[in-house]
Amino acid sequence: MTIAVTGAAGHLGRLTIAALQERGIPAGDIVAIVRDTAKAADLAAAGVQVRAADYADPAALREALTGVDKLFLISGSEVGQRLPQHTNIVEAAQAAGVGSIAYTSILAADTSPLALAAEHKATEQLLAESGLAHTLLRNGWYWENYESAVDTAKAAGALFGAAGTGRLAGAARKDFAEAAAAVLTTDGHNGVTYELGGDEHLTYSDIADVLSRVLGTEVTYKDLPQAEYATVLEGAGVPAPFAQVLADSDAGIAAGALDTDGHDLRRLIGRPTTKLADVLGA
Numbered sequence: 001m002t003i004a005v006t007g008a009a010g011h012l013g014r015l016t017i018a019a020l021q022e023r024g025i026p027a028g029d030i031v032a033i034v035r036d037t038a039k040a041a042d043l044a045a046a047g048v049q050v051r052a053a054d055y056a057d058p059a060a061l062r063e064a065l066t067g068v069d070k071l072f073l074i075s076g077s078e079v080g081q082r083l084p085q086h087t088n089i090v091e092a093a094q095a096a097g098v099g100s101i102a103y104t105s106i107l108a109a110d111t112s113p114l115a116l117a118a119e120h121k122a123t124e125q126l127l128a129e130s131g132l133a134h135t136l137l138r139n140g141w142y143w144e145n146y147e148s149a150v151d152t153a154k155a156a157g158a159l160f161g162a163a164g165t166g167r168l169a170g171a172a173r174k175d176f177a178e179a180a181a182a183v184l185t186t187d188g189h190n191g192v193t194y195e196l197g198g199d200e201h202l203t204y205s206d207i208a209d210v211l212s213r214v215l216g217t218e219v220t221y222k223d224l225p226q227a228e229y230a231t232v233l234e235g236a237g238v239p240a241p242f243a244q245v246l247a248d249s250d251a252g253i254a255a256g257a258l259d260t261d262g263h264d265l266r267r268l269i270g271r272p273t274t275k276l277a278d279v280l281g282a
């Protein structure tokens with residue numbers, strides 16, 4: 001059984017490869033697909049098969065997927081480019097005879113108001129039309145997304161956002177990685193859509209409270225209109241298009257789009273999900 005992971009040099013990819021090994025998959029049965037093999041030298045040294053392919057390179061993807069039974073398709077990070085990139089990967093998987101694909105989507109991709117969800121919804125459609133056996137891992141927000149708020153919280157005693165009083169059910173990347181490893185190493189997941197959210201349902205005021213506890217200083221949540229928050233992000237050096245995406249995501253959180261009452265994540269990993277305080281405390 002050969003399992004390939006795309007985006008393998010990234011955070012989720014690395015954690016998933018570690019989780020696969022913890023589940024007993026030998027390093028030599030894991031294929032790490034990366035665009036820059038230098039970033040995966042440690043994986044190669046550990047015996048993982050490292051293969052080079054950019055999501056934009058169909059021929060390299062076909063080559064990289066040769067002999068692969070199961071593919072973990074980690075969505076690309078170049079927002080706006082992802083549908084053609086994912087199309088290349090799915091077509092390469094078809095050509096290489098890959099048996100099944102697990103794809104990292106977003107919570108409630110088919111109905112989500114988030115701008116980020118459009119490429120995920122289209123990729124889910126692509127997979128449905130591909131005829132390939134597949135599993136949708138609709139990941140919620142990583143708690144690690146709030147690590148970038150720590151410096152501002154320390155300096156200004158504030159967490160800025162545009163999420164109102166909306167709750168989100170985040171979890172640690174490691175939780176999502178372990179869920180992926182569970183799906184890749186056990187049977188019964190083809191055709192299944194998992195809505196993966198954490199056990200905690202926090203508002204941004206709750207997140208400010210967690211920051212206060214972790215930092216030992218008072219942090220208050222400052223709720224801003226969406227456009228104003230985008231401007232604050234740009235002022236902090238976030239490129240304008242990404243600032244718009246982040247502010248739009250906060251508006252989605254305000255509407256409850258990153259919350260879920262499902263317990264698929266907890267069930268797949270066989271333990272409670274990681275708390276925000278543990279992620280930020282680390």
Ligand SMILES: NC(=O)c1ccc[n+]([C@@H]2O[C@H](COP(=O)([O-])OP(=O)(O)OC[C@H]3O[C@@H](n4cnc5c(N)ncnc54)[C@H](OP(=O)(O)O)[C@@H]3O)[C@@H](O)[C@H]2O)c1
Binds near residue numbers: 007036055076
């Ligand atoms: N649920 C959430 O809260 C959340 C938050 C952020 C992102 N995401 C999504 O989840 C994915 C995984 O998250 P992560 O934290 O592991 O992100 P990450 O650390 O940025 O890793 C993404 C990986 O994808 C690779 N990649 C990007 N474009 C590629 C291309 N054209 N060809 C080949 N490889 C490419 C990157 O390669 P390089 O190392 O060469 O750059 C990187 O290794 C992201 O890509 C994004 O789609 C989810």
